[in-house]
Amino acid sequence: MKKLLIRIGIVLVMLLILNWVYSKWFFEKDLRKHSDIVELSWQVIDDSCRIIYLGESSNNHYGDEESNHRKISDFTADYFPTMKMGDLTKEASHAQTYYYMLKHIPATSAVETVVVTMNLRSFGPLWIYSKLETPLRKQLVLLEDYPPLVNRFLLAFKAYPVKTEEEWNELVFEHWRNDTFSIPNFAWRTNVDWDYGMYSYGWYDANGQRDWDLTALACHYIKTYAFEINDDNPRVKDFDAIVDLCRERGWKLVFNLMAENVDKANELVGKDLMLLFKKNHDYLMQRYGSLEGVTVVDNLNLVRDVNFIDQDWTTEHYYEEGRRIVADHLALALREFYPDDYHNPDSLKLDVGHYFLGDLRTLDKQHPYSMTLMLTADSIRPDWDMVNVAFELKRQDDLCNPVFAVEKHGVQGEKSIDSYAVKEQIQKNDAWDFATYALPVDSVFRTAQIIKLYVHNFSDSPIQIRNLDVSFRPAYLKPRVKAQTYKSADANDGK
Secondary structure, eight states, X not given: OHHHHXXXXXXXXXXXXXXXXXXXXXXXXXXXXXXXXXXXXXXXXXXXXXXXXXXXHHHXXXXXXXXXXOOHHHHHHTTOTXXXXXXXXXXXXXXXXXXXXXXXXXXXXXXXXXXXEEOGGGGSXXXXXXXXXXXXXXXXXXXXXXXXXXXXXXXXXXXXXXXXXXXXXXXXXXXXXXXXXXSTTOSOSBHHHHHHHHHHHOEEETTXXXXXXXXXXXXXXXXXXXXXXXXXXXXXXXXXXXXXXHHHHTOEEEEEEOOOOHHHHHHHTOHHHHHHHHHHHHHHHHHXXXXXXEEEEEOTTTSOGGGBSOSSSOOOOBOHHHHHHHHHHHHHHHTTTOTTTOOOOOOOOOOTTEEEEEEEEEEOSSSOBOOOEEEEGGGSOTTOOEEEEEEEEEESSTTOOEEEEEEEEOTTSOEEEEEXXXXXXXXXXXXXXXXXXXXXXXXXXXXXXXXXXXXEEOSSSXXXXXXXXXXXXXXXXXXEEEOSOOOOOOGGGOO
């Protein structure tokens, strides 16, 4: 027995020595080779950054034709010229990756405030079970809380999910088939059910021909965003871990909820998908926005369709104006922490055809009209075929009946008004909600002497309106008309 204990002791001493040797001479080389995200964390201490921005490709992606390639984090740093702000950007990253990046920032760093990107679609199965998870999770093995030598053995024996693309896809399909929606009286049972409904009825062009490209894009919006976030979601657990880590380190924490293309989602799929956008948005705002020491910057509805680079896919990739808008909103939140360091560089100039009226108005019987955008026909460029309109609204009850109005005045004094119901897009009382519209620029629009765009509340119940956002754009997609309203289908028939 004594000899056995001696042998065990010798083995343990040898392992400790091997671990020390590996840690001292080989571990850093392996980290750089297999876990390059740790270099981003090390850079923070080299640069003495007080604010750090953690993001994926939404931070550094730019359009092919753009001359300005600056990141969202770069534009944000412009507002704090006396402070050092750095970024840890890794394509396809999500909350779990950010947690490991933060955990390996040296304790001696100057970091005070952490900004963490929060993508709504990252909570869905299409991202959680992406084929990119295998290389991402491989990068995290050496960063586990075990001795470095143990982590190296775990890496050698592939102690991470090694799955083929088909195996990852099967996990996605399993959730699409089996996860049911908990919303009372909701039109759809599962993601597959909804996807099949859109696929079956779909989109048609102005000539009545089936538009397969638009139908496929609408189906992809459903696949990407048709899910409900709950407490068991893996991303929720990752963001919870980030909250705990930042509290341990004494860091101020800002979650930067990114803008999604709600304009196109509403245009292609409609109110049911917008309901899920808002339900998941509210879950995140309530879960994290109410925590002490945590700020959630809500950008969900801030970026219009014209500023999304990818028009045939779902991403958070923005043109320069979109990146600047997100940065401007984030900087206003950071100003609460650093009021004396904040400086407005006045760099947010809206593109031609984009108008933003940020006023707050209360609309009642005595004052039924919101702020009004007034244009002349010669300000509407020939290549603009669509206009995206969005605004935020708060109502006391559902007795109000506001409309969004497009008022056109002809050269002979004639007047016509197109009105669009607002009520069906607003889901809640005594809280800010938003509405969005994609409207065609018709011939009357082009020939009118004056065009006015505003919200009109003609009910006794008052409402509040703010942030009227109007953006003209070309028709990126072919002319189309929607087919008959599609209905729920049997999930077992899903394609």
